[in-house]
Amino acid sequence: MIAKFSLLALLVVVASASPVTQDTSMVNYGEAVEMFLDAWKKMLPCGYAPDNIPVMAPLTVDFYAFDYNNGETNIVGNVSNIRISGLNNFQVLSGSFNPNTLRSTYDVLYPEIQIFGSYEVEGVISIAGFPVPIRQSVLINKKLTDWRFVGDYTFAQSLSNSNGLRISDFNLHYFVGDVKVDNWDKYLDIAANNYFNDIFGSFSLLFTQEIQPYIKPFYGKYVLPSINNMLSNLSLTQLADYFASQAEIWNNAGCAVQS
Numbered sequence: 241m242i243a244k245f246s247l248l249a250l251l252v253v254v255a256s257a258s259p260v261t262q263d264t265s266m267v268n269y270g271e272a273v274e275m276f277l278d279a280w281k282k283m284l285p286c287g288y289a290p291d292n293i294p295v296m297a298p299l300t301v302d303f304y305a306f307d308y309n310n311g312e313t314n315i316v317g318n319v320s321n322i323r324i325s326g327l328n329n330f331q332v333l334s335g336s337f338n339p340n341t342l343r344s345t346y347d348v349l350y351p352e353i354q355i356f357g358s359y360e361v362e363g364v365i366s367i368a369g370f371p372v373p374i375r376q377s378v379l380i381n382k383k384l385t386d387w388r389f390v391g392d393y394t395f396a397q398s399l400s401n402s403n404g405l406r407i408s409d410f411n412l413h414y415f416v417g418d419v420k421v422d423n424w425d426k427y428l429d430i431a432a433n434n435y436f437n438d439i440f441g442s443f444s445l446l447f448t449q450e451i452q453p454y455i456k457p458f459y460g461k462y463v464l465p466s467i468n469n470m471l472s473n474l475s476l477t478q479l480a481d482y483f484a485s486q487a488e489i490w491n492n493a494g495c496a497v498q499s
C-alpha cells in the first residue's frame with residue numbers, strides 16, 4: 241500500500257507541469273497533467289480507498305508508537321493527534337511542456353502547511369558516543385510558509401524498451417519562505433521552550449538550504465529508477481491517457497468534502 245501510494249505521490253511531483261506551450265500533436269500530455277493535478281487536489285480531502293490513498297487534507301495520524309534501539313540509543317515514545325493541513329492548497333505558478341524537446345518545467349507553491357500534534361519520547365540517545373538521557377512531552381505547532389518546488393525534467397527513450405519513456409534529466413530546487421515553530425514541552429520552562437523553538441525554526445531554514453546540492457543525486461539514486469521502470473512500458477500517449485483516466489476516476493468519485 242505504501243509503495244503504491246508513494247509512487248502516486250512521486251508521479252504528482254514529476255507531473256507538476258501544466259501546459260503553457262501547446263502543440264496539436266502533444267496537446268494531450270499537457271492537458272492530461274493539468275487534469276490530473278486538478279483532480280488530485282479535489283480528491284485529497286476524501287482520499288480514494290480503491291487506490292489506498294488516505295485522506296490527505298488534512299492528513300491525520302491518531303496514534304503511532306515507536307520503540308527504537310541500536311545498542312547505544314534506546315528510546316520509546318509515541319506520536320498522537322497529528323494533523324497536517326494545506327497539502328491540497330498547492331498552486332501551479334507556472335509550467336510548460338515543449339513537445340519538440342520533451343522538456344517540462346514546473347514551479348509549484350504550497351502557501352502554508354500547518355502541523356499540529358504531540359509526541360512523547362523517553363530514553364537514552366547517544367551523541368558522539370556519550371549517552372544522553374532524554375524525556376520530552378511536546379505539543380507540536382509548526383507552520384511552513386511558501387514552500388516552493390521549482391525544476392524541470394526531460395523525457396527520452398527508455399534504455400530497456402525502445403517504445404517506452406524514461407526521464408533523462410531531472411532538476412528540483414525547493415525553497416521555504418519561513419518556518420515558525422511554537423512547540424511546547426511540558427518538562428521545560430517558558431524560556432527553554434522559546435530557546436528551542438528559535439533554534440528549530442532557524443535550523444529548519446538552514447537545513448533546507450544545506451541539502452539543496454544533495455537533492456538531485458538523491459532523486460537520481462532512489463527515486464528516478466522506480467519512476468523510469470514504470471515509464472519504460474509507456475509511450476507519451478499512454479502516459480497522457482493514464483493521467484487523464486486517473487483524473488476522471490477521482491472526479492467521478494465526487495469528493496464534496498471541504499477541507
Ligand SMILES: *[C@@H]1O[C@H](CO)[C@@H](O)[C@H](O)[C@H]1NC(C)=O
Nearest residue numbers: 305316317318319360361362
Ligand atoms: C505513549 O502513549 C501511552 C498511551 O497513551 C502513554 O501511557 C505513554 O506514557 C506514552 N509515552 C511514552 C514515552 O511511551
Ligand SMILES: *[C@@H]1O[C@H](CO)[C@@H](O)[C@H](O)[C@H]1NC(C)=O
Nearest residue numbers: 401468469470471472473474
Ligand atoms: C513491462 O512489460 C513487460 C512485457 O509486457 C513486462 O514483463 C514487465 O514486467 C513490464 N514492466 C513494468 C515495470 O511494468
